[in-house]
Amino acid sequence: MNVETPVFTTPDEQVAWLGTDPIPAKAYYDPEWFELERQAIFMRSWIEVGHACELPEPGTWIRRELEFADASILIVRGKDDRIRAFYNACTHRGTQLVEEESGKGANFLCPYHFWNFGDDGRLVAAPDFKRFAPLTKEECSIPKVAVDTCAGLIFVNLDPEPKHTLREYLGEYADRLETLPVAKATTFHEYVYEIDANWKITYDNFQENYHLRHVHGLTGVATVHQQNQYGYPDKYTFNGPHRTQQIWVNPEPLIKPMQGYNLGLVANDCAQQGIMGSPDSRTYFALFPSLFIIGTPMQHFSHKVYPISATKSRGVFRIYWVDDDDSATRRYAREYALCSLRDIHTEDVNIINRAQKGLLSGAIKKIHFMTMEGLCRHLYQQVVARVEDYLEEREAAGETA
């Protein structure tokens, strides 16, 4: 008996409101435009930098480098269990306090003149401090950075007075994120890359499926079907500057024998953990400005794109897991999941490089997004809106752009 597969309908109508205008190519390589993005967006948005499982107990800390701000940030779980963030810089003469990526300890000792700071950034002790009079220790706390968590993910905001709380910023997606496995994650795989490409070119690659069948012809063959030859999503949603796509389920995926066996082990494990089948298990969240997280428990990855310059960025992929490896089968299944995802993402990095190179001459004045690249268009429009707001604010304040 032939079982009819459901008819797939491309959700063009859901992105029609975004329009069809060409996009100025300069926004994807121009240093002056990048500087506006940096000031208008990255220096005052909530930026994801890690996960609470990296701070498992009081006294643990992590260091994060944010190139777009030339900033090194320490994120600390204090003795009171609160997570705080402050700059990795001594208030004496600015020396970086730590070089390690993570650690544990109640204090941060500057190696230069042994100023000693507590886990809340306050100056606790400094040799021969009386000779700094009238300076007081209270005046020497390290500048704080706004920090908060959602679904276990740690976000910082470099604006000294953020306009929105993290919850306000994420809007209705915040509660949905809290239902994802990442909220309960205890460990993760991580792989990183640096790329000679603008952050939007890099990010856009991961929010359209038009390229899947061309770039991932071997690794992503399970995503295409005669009903949906490009593996397009079946739904889009928008929430302020953020957006989602709902991953289409291929009714007849082409799966290789060991691929099926291995992914079956992951699925069984997730099912036993009770993390399969959540309402957002097919949702791919694109959180402004440059974070992705996918709800799929079996390949539950996040991807952050950090800008470095107009034509350089850094990406961090993580595959989050609930509970540590406790058996050979779980360890094997998870290692395969890593290999499987990383192989696909590797193919993306190569094509992104080429996408940037082609724009650098300036010969291409405009680029074009079709309807199923609507999320890329939405990102560009959100970027422009924030840059315009920023310029208006500066003008109102009497500053020149």
Next chain:
Amino acid sequence: MSKMLPDGFEALEYFVERWAVDGTANRDRRRGDSTENERVAFFEAAKGLIPQALELLDRKPLDEFNEREQRLMNMVLSFAHVAMAVEMLGDAEPRHARFREVMRITRSPADA
């Protein structure tokens, strides 16, 4: 020559030196350094034994393996990498390996 693996896995003894690799990033590098013949030979020899190996290894906590069991565990984990190369990429693996070097593995639960 003394046995390097638990009983029942004699068919994989030949592959121990090449594929019993500790560390996820090291296993990835070994995949990248290997020849197609090496990958295919290991894949064909091991694919039918993976369920049996996992069944054996699941009997013990991960931190209580003896040396033979740990070698088998590391080979099983290498198989996860090799399976992607042989089964999914085939002839495209050498080109793919060049791109993969950019994507550095920086953390793995298997290395904890």
